Amino acid sequence: MARPRSFDPDDVLEIARQVFWQKGFQATSLDEITAASGVAKPSLYAAFGDKNALFLKVLDRYHDGILGWAERVLAQPGPGREAIRQWLTGFIPYCSGEKGQRGCLSINSATDGSLDQAELRKSIERYNRRLEELLRARLRADRAQFRKGFDPDVTAHTIMVVHAGLLALAHQRPDSKRVKAVIDQVMGLLA
């Protein structure tokens, strides 16, 4: 029919994610994405729309990756307590050391003053809601394993807060031991 695309859109989204994650939305120019991906601007515009739309696609892809992983970890058999601990522990590499410096793409972009706030907030809110639902569902299902009066809904939200806090402080590249100590202490709420 016509000339085929010379690149895989998903590859480009992956590369764009790395650049956006490292430098932030505003500080990343489309020329940098072109340089990193080898795809020229008109092709980017044709495939993804403008810079905002491209970023939202990158962000949704990022969210989907984390959600997919959370679904797998939180669905595992055994005590819910251990599933949640494993989920939190899995973030340690992203919350500490050199890799932690970039923080969380989702949290970072929430502060970006030049993104289209309406669409962005919807995307982030959907992500957070889904994540919290996964936690809540597991805590409710395993309710019997916890102490009397245990509130799965509040606890799910508290875990979300701790999770966000660890990623927000990740920019300081804390020692992974400190991150682990916090997780261990917070796990005390699940008893």
Place this chain on the structure above:
Amino acid sequence: MARPRSFDPDDVLEIARQVFWQKGFQATSLDEITAASGVAKPSLYAAFGDKNALFLKVLDRYHDGILGWAERVLAQPGPGREAIRQWLTGFIPYCSGEKGQRGCLSINSATDGSLDQAELRKSIERYNRRLEELLRARLRADRAQFRKGFDPDVTAHTIMVVHAGLLALAHQRPDSKRVKAVIDQVMGLLA
């Protein structure tokens, strides 16, 4: 000796703080600060240095305000548990509702890819260290009020994480009741 300044530098820093906090560092142009403050660019440069330096002064002023308040609240007599609860509770207006949308200037700026990272990180790190020291000092002093095996150092850090998490999620303008519920639950770690 010479022509006196026609503005109070501290007033300008206060106005600049509002603008930076609302829009973020990159998305705020010096022209906007000029418009908001009535002070022209050459005067801003003469008084504060370039945009980075101006922002760092604004940020340090922001930090000092929060630290001063924390010192007062955390120094109050009575059980340490209540001092810390009051400190956390004091953040609720900044973590919820309309006002919460802007989040925390310090956390927001940590993700800004065009700020001078070296100086910025130093400033934020100093702030976080000082804040955590205040918490830790109070928890250590009131150690006897807590259960056996209570670890004031880890707990201070956990509270910092929760605090950062609440402010990171503030952009979604959560209901203040949810914020309060999280604080109440986390206070369970102080027993």
Place this chain on the structure above:
DNA sequence: CATGTTCTGTACTTACTAGTACATAACGAA
């Protein structure tokens, strides 16, 4: 091979913004 269609790359336009040159205004001192 011809044709219609869609993609690609170069080069451009447009807009914005950090930072500054320069002429002038406002002060204190003599």
Place this chain on the structure above:
DNA sequence: TTCGTTATGTACTAGTAAGTACAGAACATG
């Protein structure tokens, strides 16, 4: 009043980045 000094405001420079026009390339189909 005059002079030296420092602040102010206008107007400019220079650089960067988002978005696009357009000519040509690469495919499928007939």
